[in-house]
Amino acid sequence: MIKIRIDLAKNSYYIFLKNNIFNYVAKCHKKNYPGCRAIIITDNNVKKFYLTSFTNNLSKNNVKFNSYCVFPGEKSKSFHSLENLTDKIIKKGVNRNDVIYALGGGVIGDLAGFLSSILLRGIKFIQIPTTLLSQVDSSVGGKTAINTKIGKNLVGTFFQPSAVFIDPNTLITLPKKEFLAGYAEVVKYSIIDDKLFFNWLNKNSKDTFNLKSENIYKIITTCIKKKAKIVKLDEKEKKTRMLLNLGHTFAHALENELNYKVRHGEAVSVGILMAMKLSQKLGYAKKEDYYVLENHLKSSKLPIKLKQLSNNKNWQIKSIINKMQTDKKSYKGNIQFILCKGIGAAFIKKDIDTNLLKKTIEEFYI
Ligand code: NAD
Ligand code: GLY
Numbered sequence: 001m002i003k004i005r006i007d008l009a010k011n012s013y014y015i016f017l018k019n020n021i022f023n024y025v026a027k028c029h030k031k032n033y034p035g036c037r038a039i040i041i042t043d044n045n046v047k048k049f050y051l052t053s054f055t056n057n058l059s060k061n062n063v064k065f066n067s068y069c070v071f072p073g074e075k076s077k078s079f080h081s082l083e084n085l086t087d088k089i090i091k092k093g094v095n096r097n098d099v100i101y102a103l104g105g106g107v108i109g110d111l112a113g114f115l116s117s118i119l120l121r122g123i124k125f126i127q128i129p130t131t132l133l134s135q136v137d138s139s140v141g142g143k144t145a146i147n148t149k150i151g152k153n154l155v156g157t158f159f160q161p162s163a164v165f166i167d168p169n170t171l172i173t174l175p176k177k178e179f180l181a182g183y184a185e186v187v188k189y190s191i192i193d194d195k196l197f198f199n200w201l202n203k204n205s206k207d208t209f210n211l212k213s214e215n216i217y218k219i220i221t222t223c224i225k226k227k228a229k230i231v232k233l234d235e236k237e238k239k240t241r242m243l244l245n246l247g248h249t250f251a252h253a254l255e256n257e258l259n260y261k262v263r264h265g266e267a268v269s270v271g272i273l274m275a276m277k278l279s280q281k282l283g284y285a286k287k288e289d290y291y292v293l294e295n296h297l298k299s300s301k302l303p304i305k306l307k308q309l310s311n312n313k314n315w316q317i318k319s320i321i322n323k324m325q326t327d328k329k330s331y332k333g334n335i336q337f338i339l340c341k342g343i344g345a346a347f348i349k350k351d352i353d354t355n356l357l358k359k360t361i362e363e364f365y366i
Contacts, residue, residue, distance in 0.1 A: 002217070004224050006140065007232050011160040015140065015224055017217070021167035022050070025101075025128065026057035028163070033099055033124075038065040039089060041112040042103040043072040046130055049173045050103060054128070066092050070111070074260040077111050077146045079155075085115055099124045099162070105131035105178070106138035106264065110156070113144030117159035127161045130170040132182025133265050136189070136223035139164045141231040141241075147260065151326045152252040158236055168216045179209070181265025184302055188246050188272055189223045191293065195344030197222060202296050209300075243346050246338040247271030250361075253323035254309060262309050269302040270309060270364060278352070278360045279339040289342045306364045315365065317358050324357075 001024075002017040018024060029038055038058055042051055047069050058065045068085055070076040100123060102112035109127050116125035129139035145156025171179060190198035201208070201219075208215040227244065234240040251271030255262055276293050279285040297304050306315050324335050335357075340346045 002221060004221065004228060006160070006228050008142075008160060008235055011142070011235070013161060013163050015164040015166065017166045017168065017220060019167060019169045021128075021165050022054045022057045023060075025054070025126075025165045026061040026063060028165075029058065029063050029099065030061040033097070035097075037094070037098040038063055038101055039094060039098055040065060040067040040101045040103055041070070041085065041108060041115070042067065043070050043076065043105075043108055045072045046104040046108070050130065050170065054101075054103060070108070072107070074107055074147070074255070074264070077107055077153075079146060079148075081111065082115060082146055085111075086119060089115075089119065094120065094123070096120050096123055099126055101126050101128055102139075102161075103128045103130065104134070105129065106134045109134050109138050110143070110145050110153070113142070113159055113161065114146055114156055117144055117157040122159070124162045125159065127164040129164065129166060131174055132171060132179050132219075133185050134182075135166050135168070135171075135220050136182060137185045137227065137244075139166070140224055140227050141244075142235070147256075151256055151323065152260075154326075166220060168213070168220060171211055171216065176209075177263065178265075179211075180300060180302055181263040181268075183208075183300060184265040184269040184272070184297070186219055186223055187293075187296065187300075187302075188244075188268060189226050191272060191276070191340060191343055192243050192246055192338075192346040193226070193344055194222075195342075198296075198343050202292075205296075205300055239348070242336065242348050243338055246340070246346050247273075247275045249324050249327050249335060249337060250274040252327055253320050254306070256323050257315070257320060258310050258313060266303050266309060269297050270304060270306065273297060273304055274360060274364060275338060276340060277363060278337065278357065279341070281356055281360055282339065282349075282352075284339055284341045286342060289340070293343060304364075305366065307366070317361055320361060321354065321357060 004015045070081050100116045102109045127139035129135045142158050142160035145153035148154045247268050251267035254267045276290050280290050337349050339349045
């Protein structure tokens, strides 16, 4: 088993990485939280594959549990499902010693994490991420959120989990498109500060997409260690942590424009390419960096153009830019961008000329 520490003073915790992890999770619960109930939040897809396996192990260890299920997809990151879930949990009975388990992808992690942070003014919460995206990114670092009509992740908290249990074998049942969406976040990490990792990803993508165990373990541990280092420096995203949002100011606006009917990771794929294009236009990155990144995303079958995110959307530049201005990273309407001085060299930049931004986005129309 691999164990990685997220070092955050009194909010520190461990991430455990192991195949067939449910028995271990149940044993840890029994040992660390004797007599406390496990409250499992999952979605209908994940329930089908993993809920019984988890609850059988809890029962074997005499742990009492309740499980709650939401519809799969981004729409569940809403006030509506938050209210529904909290009502159900409170009606069944919950106390501050109970532990909430988020069993699923980033949507479940963000929603269950937010709920845990406000229910009874905060109850313990553990992540069991089952998508590549949630295993490399969203389960680590304590960002929780739901969306509002105005924008993505605009209501949320920083609330660290007590532990994260990752079973890479769960990726076997994950649809290919979902795996690829998570892979966009993996590429993001390499663009931020690790050209060697990018080159390795580029060279080894065939084995990675065939879920070669060695590759999957390397990818998950590399990304988590990178995130752990950044979150340790800047847990509440005052500065350095913003680097992790490379491509996300674009991506969040695109997701909102499409009413969240697009995978987050697919929007991130176009978003990181837009960030690289903007960096190139401003003279920070070379054309070659842009083409190498574009080729890798393209050959990975990730979207690189707006029309690949939606065939029938009539994209309006003004509306995209308005959405970018409501992003959490903007300050008084001034958008803070993550740009790159080439692959592996991201940095934060304010005061981007709106015309240049428009021209950048326009290049992604066709
Ligand atoms: P998701 O949670 O919607 O999961 C994708 C799909 O895969 C869903 O249909 C789900 O039911 C299904 N699924 C999950 N695990 C499965 C498995 N093992 N086998 C079969 N099907 C499975 O999406 P996601 O890509 O995991 O997460 C995206 C969300 O994460 C977005 O809302 C994004 O904003 C958020 N996010 C949060 C952070 C953070 O730091 N908190 C970071 C990045 C992204
Ligand atoms: N996914 C960005 C962050 O956790 O900060």
